Amino acid sequence: MKKIITFLTILMLSCAGIFAQEVDGDIPDGASFVFDGFENGNYWIWAGFDWHQYGDFCYASGANISREWASEGSHSLEMTIDEMPPDAKKAGIWFYDGTNDMSGSKYIVMDFYNPEDITYYIDIAIQATSGWNWCDLGSFALPKGEHHVVLSMEKFTERLYDVKRVLIYNNTAGAYPKDAHFFVDNIRLIK
Numbered sequence: 001m002k003k004i005i006t007f008l009t010i011l012m013l014s015c016a017g018i019f020a021q022e023v024d025g026d027i028p029d030g031a032s033f034v035f036d037g038f039e040n041g042n043y044w045i046w047a048g049f050d051w052h053q054y055g056d057f058c059y060a061s062g063a064n065i066s067r068e069w070a071s072e073g074s075h076s077l078e079m080t081i082d083e084m085p086p087d088a089k090k091a092g093i094w095f096y097d098g099t100n101d102m103s104g105s106k107y108i109v110m111d112f113y114n115p116e117d118i119t120y121y122i123d124i125a126i127q128a129t130s131g132w133n134w135c136d137l138g139s140f141a142l143p144k145g146e147h148h149v150v151l152s153m154e155k156f157t158e159r160l161y162d163v164k165r166v167l168i169y170n171n172t173a174g175a176y177p178k179d180a181h182f183f184v185d186n187i188r189l190i191k
């Protein structure tokens with residue numbers, strides 16, 4: 001029993017560390033470029049049945065352009081989630097596939113709106129180069145309301161010339177209300 005408790009304590013401490021990134025931090029100085037403001041079409045999809053091989057990711061149910069909320073222009077991306085059972089461990093992934101040269105970017109900044117009475121735990125990652133190397137930019141808790149997050153890209157400077165995919169990964173365990181959703185807008189790069 002003692003071993004199990006020790007293991008759980010380590011796991012809890014690890015999880016607290018994983019979500020060390022704070023929302024609503026200062027936005028760094030530098031030239032800012034909109035990567036996607038969702039004003040010119042939808043290039044995002046959600047991980048579906050074909051992601052089962054990587055785990056239980058299939059609670060994402062849609063990636064829709066929405067006028068319900070926007071922090072830039074008049075549209076955002078609405079990410080929807082199916083109803084989740086209480087023992088669900090992963091909520092879903094939404095991603096953009098396309099070859100992009102993000103060379104010189106120091107930070108990626110995203111605006112979020114969470115209309116739900118739950119806190120989401122979000123992870124942002126990119127995959128880069130022909131090896132689709134996974135670059136984890138950071139994780140954070142997203143409480144109800146409007147928030148922004150600033151994530152450093154400087155650890156992956158050498159790979160940014162060839163970014164293949166940008167992912168928003170909802171890592172929240174537990175039950176969800178039916179048709180839970182949240183929004184992202186004004187994804188921008190700061191050089």
Ligand SMILES: [Ca+2]
Nearest residue numbers: 037072073075
């Ligand atoms: Ca917009």
